[in-house]
Amino acid sequence: MIIEFTTLAGTLTAKKVLLDAKTAGGTSNNIENGEAQESYFIELNFPAAPSNEFNSGEVSFISNALGGASIIDIRRTTVTDDLLVVLPSAKDVVDLQPKFDAIQKCPGSRGVIVTGIAPPESEYDFYSRFFCPKLLLDEDQVCGSAHCGLAPFWCKKLGKSDVFAYAASPRGGAVGMHLDEQNQRVLLPGKAVTVMEGTVLV
Template sequence: TINGDILVVQRDENGFLAMDFPHNPTQALEGSLVNPAIDIAKALLPDLNKVLEFKISPGTKKLLIRLDEDKISTEDIHEIRPNFEAMLSIDSQNQIRGVILTHRALEGSYDFVSRYFSPWNGIPEDPVNGSGHTALTPYWAAVLGKTTLFAGVLSKRRGELALKYDESKGRVTLSGRAVIVIKGQLFF
């Protein structure tokens, strides 16, 4: 795939399908990306005081915006209505192609929650974004000090993923529920 080799594992005891991806760690946002990142955040949030930090995943060109869980609720994140026209007008010199809003979950079974937007790729909002979680998993593993995480996705459809991070191998395993919508065979 565009994200490197992946391995699909059979369903586990919970009925989840697992996929093994290369990780895409984040780093501090610097230089020419700072102003576009702030402008993108303004197109998503009316109040930038709710932003705790910005990170960038250079491998995926995803901007990670961590929101302050003490200033914005999970339901508030679910209700955010992005200004996609404003987002598309921001020039990041093609260094930002997707945006992840995330924050630590304070209640329930999730370790963190997120939403993913990529209007630059023709995807206003991805209901459950796998490649975004290859950046989120190393980030939250470091923040929370654990390598097994459970994530909630706050898109309209909503979703959840079980995540495992193997830093030594540079791999993230994403597990979740899936429905087969088409089945076929390829002959070579």
């Protein structure tokens, strides 16, 4: 079953998929009452947001807005129009002390994504955080649409189509991604919990 949502970004879909062995830590089954139970994720299908070079004289301003962070690269995403700021390491992403008033004045219509390569011993490929005070939210704890810009960047950089990331917000969260480069889509699988059931009469 596929559920379609009509949004400003086009038609987005959600469907139930079997949890693959890699994501499940080596097994696609859970054990309940001595019997194996198949595990499922809900997979969201979003448009990819590739990024372009961002040539700006505002690098020092952006660095200051990010608490004086050392910046390796700055890019600008298509579709979402975010700044994608690459820092030297995951630790720099975690330790970042953002200045939200200054971030509000940064270029881009939404916010600033910061990211850095994960340490070799980590299970993750990269870390990230997303600051969006222009949307009246200082930091999105785990932002799906921000990963639509991160997936094309890191998949190209790392030479693979599946990446696993950590959103290093105060709450934090792991995000798995598959980049469908041919169709320019990012697939985001995750666990879901039923919180409401109802009936629609038509």
